[in-house]
Amino acid sequence: MKGMDTKSLGLAGLVLLVAAGLPLVSDAYLLSIGVTIAMYTCLATSWALFSGPTHYISLATAAFFGIGTYTTGIGIEHLPYWMLLPIAGVLGAVVAALVGVATLRLSGVYFVIFTLGLAELIRQIITWGQNVSGAKGIYVLTSITEEHIYWQLLGLAALVFLGGFLIWRSRLGFAVRILGDDEDVARHAGIHTARVKVLLFMIPGAVAAITGAMLAPRYVYVEPSIAFTPMLSFQVVIMALLGGTGRLWGPVVGVIPFTLLWEAISGTFPNQTTLLLGLSFLVIVYLLPRGFVGLIEGGRARMRAGGAMA
Amino acid sequence: MSAVLSLSGATKRFGGLVAVNQLEFEVAEHEVLGLIGPNGSGKSTTLNLISGALPLTAGTISLRGSRISGLPPQDIARRGVARTFQLVKLLPSMSVLENVMAGAVFGHRRRWGEEAEAQAMAMLEKVGLARRAHAPVGELTYIDTKRVELARTLAGEPKVLLLDEWLAGLNPTELEQGIALIAALRDEGRTIILVEHVMDAIRSLCDRCVVMSSGSKIAEGTTADVLQDKAVIEAYLGADEDA
Numbered sequence A: 001m002k003g004m005d006t007k008s009l010g011l012a013g014l015v016l017l018v019a020a021g022l023p024l025v026s027d028a029y030l031l032s033i034g035v036t037i038a039m040y041t042c043l044a045t046s047w048a049l050f051s052g053p054t055h056y057i058s059l060a061t062a063a064f065f066g067i068g069t070y071t072t073g074i075g076i077e078h079l080p081y082w083m084l085l086p087i088a089g090v091l092g093a094v095v096a097a098l099v100g101v102a103t104l105r106l107s108g109v110y111f112v113i114f115t116l117g118l119a120e121l122i123r124q125i126i127t128w129g130q131n132v133s134g135a136k137g138i139y140v141l142t143s144i145t146e147e148h149i150y151w152q153l154l155g156l157a158a159l160v161f162l163g164g165f166l167i168w169r170s171r172l173g174f175a176v177r178i179l180g181d182d183e184d185v186a187r188h189a190g191i192h193t194a195r196v197k198v199l200l201f202m203i204p205g206a207v208a209a210i211t212g213a214m215l216a217p218r219y220v221y222v223e224p225s226i227a228f229t230p231m232l233s234f235q236v237v238i239m240a241l242l243g244g245t246g247r248l249w250g251p252v253v254g255v256i257p258f259t260l261l262w263e264a265i266s267g268t269f270p271n272q273t274t275l276l277l278g279l280s281f282l283v284i285v286y287l288l289p290r291g292f293v294g295l296i297e298g299g300r301a302r303m304r305a306g307g308a309m310a
Numbered sequence B: 001m002s003a004v005l006s007l008s009g010a011t012k013r014f015g016g017l018v019a020v021n022q023l024e025f026e027v028a029e030h031e032v033l034g035l036i037g038p039n040g041s042g043k044s045t046t047l048n049l050i051s052g053a054l055p056l057t058a059g060t061i062s063l064r065g066s067r068i069s070g071l072p073p074q075d076i077a078r079r080g081v082a083r084t085f086q087l088v089k090l091l092p093s094m095s096v097l098e099n100v101m102a103g104a105v106f107g108h109r110r111r112w113g114e115e116a117e118a119q120a121m122a123m124l125e126k127v128g129l130a131r132r133a134h135a136p137v138g139e140l141t142y143i144d145t146k147r148v149e150l151a152r153t154l155a156g157e158p159k160v161l162l163l164d165e166w167l168a169g170l171n172p173t174e175l176e177q178g179i180a181l182i183a184a185l186r187d188e189g190r191t192i193i194l195v196e197h198v199m200d201a202i203r204s205l206c207d208r209c210v211v212m213s214s215g216s217k218i219a220e221g222t223t224a225d226v227l228q229d230k231a232v233i234e235a236y237l238g239a240d241e242d243a
Ligand SMILES: Nc1ncnc2c1ncn2[C@@H]1O[C@H](COP(=O)(O)OP(=O)(O)OP(=O)(O)O)[C@@H](O)[C@H]1O
Pocket: B014, B017, B019, B037, B038, B039, B040, B041, B042, B043, B044, B045, B046, B086
């Protein structure tokens, strides 16, 4: 993955600023789509920070997201809301680190399956806990409105972009690019590859957990099947791949059209969503292996070549 | 003269095959040691043991008296052992300069930012590739890919350099340039283990040689002596007859 220059970072800031104006002009329906887009922007961009260069496909998004949702759900009774977000982030990062230490030495296939299993495992533990205690779900009653959630998510997205930008210019970013290219070379060059992978995996862990914590008030009633839905993990992967993980801005380019399309599809065919999700995955992998980023940059390169010939 | 690198009883088994058998030798500071032998005699495996790519079955390897066997490759690299690979390994998504910076940023002597870039540039200068610094590595000729790999290993200022058939596959003109390049490194006083089949290169570059056959050391000594050794000649001839 290549980083951005300072100019594109400024542009990203401007886009976010414009996006922040949405609640002032839109109706409730448009705003709810805005929240969904902002949420997937956080999830898919942070997912790509790790999975893009390392090629480890993580299906743990739902696990981290659910941890965050439950942090708010359980914690809101006892602590002020603003404290729950960093707590969720720390919890997500710690779980990611544990998963990373346990699995990132293994090959990619084991990692995919382990991360998928993780969401299910945590969900089962919470369901079991609820059966023991007799409680079913949790009511999250706050005065936080849809606008607030939207702005919080935009703020988080801004942090993810800034973080990605800074990491890409750091030694950690250089290390991960090297190991993404060739792990043998990385190790023999002196890079502690396992440590680099674990550190980087903590980012989507923290971001997804904070995203979940921010969205809990929107659900009002939180139960394991909502908080830990595996669909979320798959959708994040598809959106990130659709946009392309080769650039920091890539995943957003997938998130926006996919969310809009998904909104239309799931309204029309509410019972075939899983099937359609699978199909869209196949289409993307076969037709757009490098996502929209690949298309755009390929087009640019052709234009440049054409210009040179003319 | 103290040993920079020493192997003692170094052994590697792959199932029933003993690829490296009780290998003993030392490399002195500023020495170019040739590690030679017929195909499949265990030379690359020996380099893999030294660099930590493979764990030893038995024995120890030490760098300046402290044990490095058992450490992962990244730690061995940080302590000052750098290597090239028999099949060149570059970072395909990066430019020539970035490939070399990988060594400058994470190697034995670590640098960052402009300092790392300057170091990488200096190494490219040394291997004669400075003008291609910003080219993608996919555009390079074969010898230039080898140059990039060599520059990457040099960039971290290693104490010991392991070169696995760095001269293999070059045409006669390139071979001449390649030998001159390694001769220049030798004249700088670097400590090098050179795995090589090219006899001219071995004769002109190596102070001493260790000869392996079927995993075991069959001879060791000055290059001229070793190349006249009966057992060595037989091992090479035997290998030729097999081939
Ligand atoms: N990872 C491995 N697993 C199993 N056997 C191996 C492995 N690596 C090497 N060998 C075997 O060990 C023996 C020594 O191989 P090695 O590559 O060290 O030879 P070499 O001296 O470098 O030969 P060449 O001159 O052809 O490069 C060979 O018989 C080879 O097949």
